[in-house]
């Protein structure tokens with residue numbers, strides 16, 4: 446009877462109950478500055494950023510992998526990708542202001558994060 450009530454409520458609300466306890470989209474530790482995700486809309490594996498006010502390469506296993514980001518506390522975060530033969534030059538891949546949840550302009554490209562308080 447209780448399950449029936451939940452199903453009925455969901456039907457009335459037009460939502461589907463979650464099938465599993467998968468992490469919520471854009472899940473990010475409270476003490477992180479920002480999080481990056483290898484799926485769109487904050488899904489998939491995540492990479493938490495704890496240090497800001499620096500422009501650094503992502504760890505090597507996260508190059509060409511980021512699809513989306515959540516900016517928790519930074520003034521802004523910007524992700525860049527190295528040009529294949531650009532002599533260290535980079536192109537813009539994603540920019541998020543504080544509190545924003547953003548998909549990358551170009552998925553699977555980012556190699557560098559610039560975080561500013």
Ligand SMILES: [Ca+2]
Nearest residue numbers: 526527554556
């Ligand atoms: Ca890249």
